[in-house]
Amino acid sequence: LLEFYLVVQQHHCQMKEFLIVLVMSLVMGTVYFMPFHISLLGPFLSIMNYVEQ
Secondary structure, three states: OHHHHHHHHHHHHHHHHHHHHHHHHHHHHHHHHHHHHHHHHHHHHHHHHHHHO
């Protein structure tokens, strides 16, 4: 049971590191692609405003 617990703890640490890396890469990707997102959102928001009127 103790060995299992240690394995889970080790796995949990790896998961935490993985999540941190994942979040970091997502943030970097978001910052990097922000102009791209804005250029996509512009027309979309215009259409949404047009539909609402």
